[in-house]
Amino acid sequence: MNLLAEAVGFGLVDAAVIALAAVGLSLQVSVTNFINFAYGDFMSFGAYVTYAANAAGLNFFPSVAVGAAGTGLLGVISNWVVFRPLMRRKSRTLILLICTVGLSFIVQNAIVMIWGPNAEHYSVTVGNALHLGPFLFTPGDLILIGVAFTLLLALHLFMQNTKFGTALRATSNNDDLAQACGIDTGRVVMWTWAISGMLCAVAGVGLALETNSLRPTTGFNELFVVFGAIILGGIGRVYGAMLGALVIGILTEVSAMFISPVYSGALAFTVVIVVLLLRPQGLLPSRGRSA
Amino acid sequence: MLYFIADLLALGAINAIMAVGLNLQYGQAGILNFTYYTFVAIGAYIGAVTTMGHPPVPASEETFILQWNLPWPVALVLAGAVAGVLGLFMVLVVIRRLRSDYLAIVTVSLGFIVWDLITNYVPLFNGANGLFNVPYILNGATASEITYTLEVFGVAMVVLAVCVWVVRSIFRSPYGRVLRAIREDEVVAASFGKATTSSRVWAFVLGCVMAGLAGALLVFYVNAWNPQGFLAEESFILMAAIVIGGPGNYWGAVLGTFVFVELLSEIERYLPNFGNGALVGAGRAVLIGIVLIVVIRFRPDGLIPERWLRWYRVPAGGGQGGAAGSQSRGEPRRRLGWPWLGQRSEI
Amino acid sequence: MLQIQEVEFAYGGSQAVAGCTFDVPDRKVTGLIGPNGAGKSTLMEIIAGGLTPSSGRIVFDGTEIQGLGRIRVARLGIIRTFQTPRELTRLPVMENLVFAAPNQIGEGPLQSLFRRSRWAAQERELRLKAESLLEWVGLTKLREEPAGSLSGGQRRLLEIARAMMAEPKLLLLDEPSAGVFPAVRKLIAERIREMVERGITVLVVAHNMAFLSDVADDVVVMAQGKVLRRGTLSEVRADESVVAAYLGGGHVGGTS
Ligand SMILES: Nc1ncnc2c1ncn2[C@@H]1O[C@H](COP(=O)(O)OP(=O)(O)OP(=O)(O)O)[C@@H](O)[C@H]1O
Numbered sequence: 001m002n003l004l005a006e007a008v009g010f011g012l013v014d015a016a017v018i019a020l021a022a023v024g025l026s027l028q029v030s031v032t033n034f035i036n037f038a039y040g041d042f043m044s045f046g047a048y049v050t051y052a053a054n055a056a057g058l059n060f061f062p063s064v065a066v067g068a069a070g071t072g073l074l075g076v077i078s079n080w081v082v083f084r085p086l087m088r089r090k091s092r093t094l095i096l097l098i099c100t101v102g103l104s105f106i107v108q109n110a111i112v113m114i115w116g117p118n119a120e121h122y123s124v125t126v127g128n129a130l131h132l133g134p135f136l137f138t139p140g141d142l143i144l145i146g147v148a149f150t151l152l153l154a155l156h157l158f159m160q161n162t163k164f165g166t167a168l169r170a171t172s173n174n175d176d177l178a179q180a181c182g183i184d185t186g187r188v189v190m191w192t193w194a195i196s197g198m199l200c201a202v203a204g205v206g207l208a209l210e211t212n213s214l215r216p217t218t219g220f221n222e223l224f225v226v227f228g229a230i231i232l233g234g235i236g237r238v239y240g241a242m243l244g245a246l247v248i249g250i251l252t253e254v255s256a257m258f259i260s261p262v263y264s265g266a267l268a269f270t271v272v273i274v275v276l277l278l279r280p281q282g283l284l285p286s287r288g289r290s291a
Numbered sequence: 292m293l294y295f296i297a298d299l300l301a302l303g304a305i306n307a308i309m310a311v312g313l314n315l316q317y318g319q320a321g322i323l324n325f326t327y328y329t330f331v332a333i334g335a336y337i338g339a340v341t342t343m344g345h346p347p348v349p350a351s352e353e354t355f356i357l358q359w360n361l362p363w364p365v366a367l368v369l370a371g372a373v374a375g376v377l378g379l380f381m382v383l384v385v386i387r388r389l390r391s392d393y394l395a396i397v398t399v400s401l402g403f404i405v406w407d408l409i410t411n412y413v414p415l416f417n418g419a420n421g422l423f424n425v426p427y428i429l430n431g432a433t434a435s436e437i438t439y440t441l442e443v444f445g446v447a448m449v450v451l452a453v454c455v456w457v458v459r460s461i462f463r464s465p466y467g468r469v470l471r472a473i474r475e476d477e478v479v480a481a482s483f484g485k486a487t488t489s490s491r492v493w494a495f496v497l498g499c500v501m502a503g504l505a506g507a508l509l510v511f512y513v514n515a516w517n518p519q520g521f522l523a524e525e526s527f528i529l530m531a532a533i534v535i536g537g538p539g540n541y542w543g544a545v546l547g548t549f550v551f552v553e554l555l556s557e558i559e560r561y562l563p564n565f566g567n568g569a570l571v572g573a574g575r576a577v578l579i580g581i582v583l584i585v586v587i588r589f590r591p592d593g594l595i596p597e598r599w600l601r602w603y604r605v606p607a608g609g610g611q612g613g614a615a616g617s618q619s620r621g622e623p624r625r626r627l628g629w630p631w632l633g634q635r636s637e638i
Numbered sequence: 639m640l641q642i643q644e645v646e647f648a649y650g651g652s653q654a655v656a657g658c659t660f661d662v663p664d665r666k667v668t669g670l671i672g673p674n675g676a677g678k679s680t681l682m683e684i685i686a687g688g689l690t691p692s693s694g695r696i697v698f699d700g701t702e703i704q705g706l707g708r709i710r711v712a713r714l715g716i717i718r719t720f721q722t723p724r725e726l727t728r729l730p731v732m733e734n735l736v737f738a739a740p741n742q743i744g745e746g747p748l749q750s751l752f753r754r755s756r757w758a759a760q761e762r763e764l765r766l767k768a769e770s771l772l773e774w775v776g777l778t779k780l781r782e783e784p785a786g787s788l789s790g791g792q793r794r795l796l797e798i799a800r801a802m803m804a805e806p807k808l809l810l811l812d813e814p815s816a817g818v819f820p821a822v823r824k825l826i827a828e829r830i831r832e833m834v835e836r837g838i839t840v841l842v843v844a845h846n847m848a849f850l851s852d853v854a855d856d857v858v859v860m861a862q863g864k865v866l867r868r869g870t871l872s873e874v875r876a877d878e879s880v881v882a883a884y885l886g887g888g889h890v891g892g893t894s
């Protein structure tokens with residue numbers, strides 16, 4: 001029982017990181033309608049920029065902000081240079097998907113070229129573990145969960161209460177219609193890339209903190225767990241992604257504890273496949289498309 | 292230098308088999324298979340374990356299944372068959388239910404699962420260590436390195452010729468046309484009563500068989516089976532090479548793989564290591580990524596588009612043989628100018 | 639030839655087809671009209687096997703075909719065109735046509751490899767046939783162009799030729815005259831009449847009254863998923879309920 005609680009606790013920390021990334025990706029997919037294989041590398045990029053800023057003497061939290069801003073910018077630039085022209089041409093989903101793979105190559109290996117292939121570490125530590133009821137958390141874990149929660153809540157409020165949030169939701173429902181209603185969908189898409197980039201940078205930092213190492217492949221290796229979360233939640237459904245993250249985070253930690261840690265990756269993939277096959281619309285009940 | 296060229300040729304032929312197979316899957320049938328190398332790995336594994344016999348030294352602690360001692364041509368066929376059967380299983384489960392982009396995610400995921408199993412499950416695959424001492428084929432054990440390389444090249448060329456014959460026949464046949472129709476618009480193909488599922492399934496399986504064959508040849512050539520050589524990244528690079536070369540046109544696919552999979556990695560091997568040690572390899576991947584995106588942006592049909600294939604524009608009344616022969620002998624006629632500027636007058 | 643009986647279909651919550659019943663008589667052109675959003679395309683899709691009705695029956699030549707799926711419906715001889723033309727954009731016009739022919743010998747993977755002489759002979763005939771169909775719709779010169787480079791009118795014509803290539807018994811045409819020049823519209827109408835003379839039954843959705851009066855023997859008016867009225871075009875146009883449905887059916891958009 002104690003072990004289970006501990007595993008669930010670790011799972012919560014995982015889930016916080018995955019949720020940030022999954023919500024960011026889900027947001028982007030819901031607006032652009034293609035799946036982004038470069039997203040994991042965006043996570044690494046954010047984590048590395050944070051690392052660089054931190055190494056250059058900036059404090060840790062401002063560094064994270066720099067990393068987030070840098071990754072948001074990377075998203076906007078990618079959209080501008082790569083995806084916008086193709087979307088204008090009404091390219092097929094598959095072609096856009098292949099482009100994201102190309103982008104993933106570029107980002108991941110550019111990281112290798114700039115920062116080298118070896119693992120780096122942040123100068124901050126997560127502190128010593130302490131017991132909280134049945135759970136076992138480090139102060140770093142708690143901050144991570146808190147940050148993730150705050151960011152997601154802020155995003156929620158932003159989506160529900162601002163004009164831009166409404167425009168974003170409209171665009172993700174039906175971009176032609178949104179455009180017809182006078183929404184500048186190009187701007188919405190741009191900001192979506194920015195927001196999703198910022199979220200995934202924070203997720204990347206969290207990931208590097210949690211595993212206490214940062215490699216060029218850190219983000220890419222986590223990508224399929226993130227896919228798992230958004231597929232569980234229903235592709236392109238932002239709130240579903242949070243739920244998916246929770247499920248997959250806890251599932252992988254519990255299985256790592258009770259089966260074997262080496263197969264926890266395989267487990268995430270199996271979940272992805274099984275869910276895609278049985279319920280491609282995700283776990284939540286599907287909503288009707290029209291009123 | 293001579294050896295370098297021979298090596299390039301042998302690997303080139305093997306890579307060309309993969310290119311032709313993957314091109315059948317993606318270029319013709321429109322299935323985005325991001326885990327093609329998994330099937331290459333499977334073929335290689337089967338090729339290894341069916342020819343290695345018992346571990347030469349009992350204490351060498353290599354563990355693997357079968358431990359057969361088959362003649363290599365049989366092992367080769369078996370490797371293709373096993374890869375094909377596994378491909379069949381995979382595709383049957385997923386193809387009907389999934390949109391093509393989800394299918395891509397599933398292929399990557401399956402590749403990772405297989406890879407996880409291989410590297411972690413020692414009894415079956417000898418774990419991440421891979422297999423060594425895969426026997427030479429032909430007289431490789433006694434011949435000089437360069438002779439053996441050329442021999443493997445010869446065998447690979449024969450296999451390649453068969454594969455190209457198959458793919459070419461398919462491309463030119465009504466079956467190939469159905470595949471292309473499905474690739475362009477599955478709903479339209481179904482609306483004309485074409486067997487959309489089985490057509491794609493068979494194209495996929497044939498592509499996997501070719502992967503298996505290529506894998507077995509590869510393992511005979513390098514005499515070892517190393518899971519590290521079959522990472523997902525390789526599949527991505529192969530796919531990128533095909534998109535760059537020209538999906539749908541097997542020459543484009545072969546050219547793309549030759550340049551981007553092989554030549555670049557060979558050149559990389561001979562470049563001095565500078566910078567942080569991984570700079571050259573990373574630079575190659577960045578280059579591939581950039582070329583990929585630039586090609587998709589400015590030359591969406593690839594460097595050698597499908598429409599350049601000679602048989603592609605078949606004259607009226609021409610059947611199969613006459614088609615290639617009569618009208619457009621030699622260089623395919625390339626239409627100059629942009630399609631939307633010409634011949635509007637009629638309507 | 640085709641009977642549609644009490645067919646219902648809803649997208650999520652919205653009822654697109656709400657109990658439709660009518661017949662499509664043999665060797666006649668039946669027009670299907672109605673305001674935007676009346677459910678015409680949805681009904682066509684249901685007949686073609688792309689959607690399964692939640693209730694009701696569709697009987698073709700005495701057999702029930704609802705929910706059979708596109709492929710089997712097509713193989714029975716029901717061929718359709720699309721409201722927005724869907725040609726195989728990167729394939730040449732010629733390939734677009736030949737592909738549509740039913741029962742090609744070389745369509746199986748094994749046959750393609752080992753029955754070459756047989757399919758090659760058939761292929762020759764099909765190409766001749768495609769050639770004559772191209773002439774029929776005036777696209778001969780564009781034979782080798784990728785279909786994606788055609789203009790809107792040319793695409794409509796190509797779709798019609800392609801449908802003919804499939805040797806249909808029943809042809810479903812979804813707005814074949816939308817967005818084309820009057821001259822092309824005339825040509826399309828002429829071709830549809832010729833098809834009927836060759837023994838094909840046609841169900842055609844259209845908004846253009848001039849076009850309909852050229853082609854349709856009979857029209858069915860749909861509004862809000864139901865059949866409102868059936869009769870000749872002039873009868874229907876005189877009907878007040880039809881006029882009302884067009885003007886104030888609760889839908890935005892005109893009747894173009
Ligand atoms: N894919 C879909 N998802 C949800 N609702 C749909 C979908 N397609 C159509 N509808 C709705 O179903 C109703 C019927 O649409 P349908 O396309 O059949 O009309 P139509 O008579 O063909 O109209 P038009 O003249 O504009 O072609 C409309 O209210 C439309 O909004």
Ligand SMILES: [Mg+2]
Binds near residue numbers: 680721
């Ligand atoms: Mg319609």
